[in-house]
Amino acid sequence: MAITGQTYDQEVVFKSRLDTHVTHVKLNKHEVPVWIPLQITEVKTNSVFLYMFRSSGVERMSPITLFTPLSSDLSGDVADYSCEALFKDGKDEKEQIGFLTQKFRVGIFSVDVNHTPPSTYTVTGLTSHGFQNDLHPFTDLSRNTQSEKETSFIEKGFRSLILSSTSLEKASPCLNLVFLKDTETKCINLFSTVNSKLTLPFQLRPVTEYELFVFRGKEIQTCCFKIEAIAHCSFISYMTQMEVFEMYKRAIGHTLSPGLIQCYDFCPVTHLYRNKPLLHFLNIYNNTNGIMFKYIKNFGGDPASTLNRKLHGLFFSAKVDPTTGLPPPVSYYGEQRIHIPVSFMITPDTNLYFADFYCHYVKHKVTLVVTLKGSEADEFCQKRLMPLNQSFNEFLFRSPDSNVAMVNTRVTVEVFYTESIDIVNLLESKCAYLTTVKQTGNPLLKTIVGIPKRKDCKICNLK
Template sequence: MASRQTYDQEVVFIHRQKKNVTHTKLQKQAVRVWVPLQITELKTRTVFMYLFLSNGGERVEPITVSLPLSDDMSCDVMDYTCEALFQDGKDEKERIRLMMQHSGVKNFSVDVDHIPPSTYTVTGLNPSSFENDKHPFTDQSRDTKLDQETSSIEKGLQKLVLSSKPEKQRTEHPEKVQKKGTPCSSLVFLKDIDTNGISLFSTMNSEMTFPFQLCPITDYELVVFRGKETKKCCFRVQAVAQCLFKSYMTQVEIDELHKRAVGHTLSTAVLPSFYPVKYLYRNKPLLHFLHIFTNTKGIMFKYIKNFGGDPASTLNRKLHGLFFSANVDPKTGDPPPVSYYGDQRIHIPVSFMITPDTNLYFADFYCHNIKHKVTLVVTLKGSKADEFCSARLKSLNQSYNEFLYRSPDSTDAMVNTRVTVEVFYTESIDIGKLLESRIAYFTTVQSEGNPFLKTLLGRPKREGCKTCNLK
């Protein structure tokens, strides 16, 4: 694979009429992007950020950096080095590790909270080590209106305003106002790993929401620099954070995934093989069910969905429910004799779970080895889970669809055995009453693997499969 084209960028450091010229390698970009330069003052181990706009071609004019030196820093401009972040192919985790090792920069943790389908908020921008950094005009948390005044981003990132515009001081005697230092803020760098495009944001809040919709099913890298702006476009770094995340599928991608799942079941010369099922079943260890009867009065409470299946599933860590399986052997009609989730299997009538009062949705299509799996979601009509799914998933006809359907006048359902059908039921179930009424029953099966680890983390889909991966 050929290396990416680079060009030599001249950087001129200016301080008190003294100049120092250095060079750094930058990757050519197809579009105009903001490029961050890391500037390190060697004696005091202070890290600055300098931002400039690159058109991706051979630059005729040099980048001129006027360094705002404070009293605790060296006045010798020769003691500075510069480096382009994200441009030379180095591993960003290694960059941050070296930055922390060779400078006074600390680290902290941030997270990206997702509100499906397309809202992403960076949280944790104010770490505990900066709790004493009060805003100079108010000790209260800043509201959304004020946050909009502290940063400005134009379309195409043609402009980035880092300077804060705080509220006016409410005082009758301005001369009596105590002078305070520059407030801390955060520079947020969002990198699209597929295109290497970088978007920059500035905020003084503890969180910020991206002002545009991210590309679905895309890997993003987030790097946050916490510190103070000492001069326009110059930023003194005090701490750094980093995280990776994947953006989620929208209904457009869910619809495409559904088409692939349907096409997969029709890929052979014969029609899909449907088989009648009377029960949906759930496998768990014996201790799991003993806990239910001892501590929750026989109620099997729903829990939040893990990261199993497609990593870009909009259900991950957002919707609560209980997983059941409709998987049967196409020759015998019986469930598999081996379970990877525990040695106890509870069987609950499909007529109890899929009723005229429920809705059915297609949610996921994935595989781990050879046989593909389909995830369907069952919700009570009008519930919060139903509202969640109706805006994000594909609605299916409960009386007939390509995977699992049940006629209202039948106690059985028909399941497509060409795929493994999983059902995510979004309500808690009183299995004590069902067992007492002999509506549900238990069987013991052979167990393999670690059921607790599978339930806690979930197993992501196989990345190399071209059948069920949209990207």
């Protein structure tokens, strides 16, 4: 359903045995035939329905006719029914959904979207009660349709969905009508399922914001569904390896910019460091047997990063002053700083990946990921990130026989280490050490939530 901005007036007629009620809705013109959901409300029981109207793509001269009552418990007075377009130009769909759930007898449930690389997305949290597919008004093309009477098709991507145009004698099961909206192109795709999840049958555009509107209900008349609950969520499609490579090239271009420094400016570092409040380290000493456990990555950096809420690890920094070679005297994440040898973290048994490039209005940052070879995290990164040569790359490298690494000081280099660390053992063996620095800001907020990248930066944003 591609919204073009051109609208036309469509007549809708509600009919009963004794009366007729005429109303009008504004519908969008489309380039191709599509299914358009019309929202029907009934005042007697505060019920909401979706009527799936097959549009030829242009203005329809004949009216859309709906017969009432839609079921025995509803009003037989056609004047008790109203109709409007579900998705209207210039109207916030989320506000419309909120209005429906507050005013009418419509519940709310939650859905989520899972990602499988390179670009497969699955909607989860849908209803699942073991319904039989042969009772389902929407079904896969693989179903034998020769016995069906009058069927029409929804062509979307790699799948054709079939909508039965005949009323079902048996009671219809609950099903989910899933509307996927590309917020940039305004294109809306329609799917349905009786299962607990739905895998989208085509690739989404990477680094794009999408919205999901899910209506759970039953078909009570041909193409007309009584809505029992509504779900809404929004998400940004992840970067594929191609986008990560494009981000990598942008980071390289930034470090080579003549406006910054004419030549490479690397500084030697012996330790990577991590800032945390004192209570964090006391908890490790007293409650976790000295282990600093890895945690799931927050939403800091690029919101389309494939690492967000997917990969566990510990963040360390390689940022140093190019003049003194020392870390900054101020921390945003806590007053205690643990320094761990770079030779402990980057070894012949690890792999190094480029993951992200972003900024927070000041200096640009690069996120590198260190994994143990053959680990689950390593397999995760192989499919999503760009591998780097640990012995030489443009950001942070170390020769296998050296205890010193070289770091590019034109960007802030962060290292996401994907293993838990026994810091007590490292401290007792004097391989690692602690220092105290000045803290500023709220470290808890930055750690749990993360700070998204600057949206209007033309250097580090792909769009």
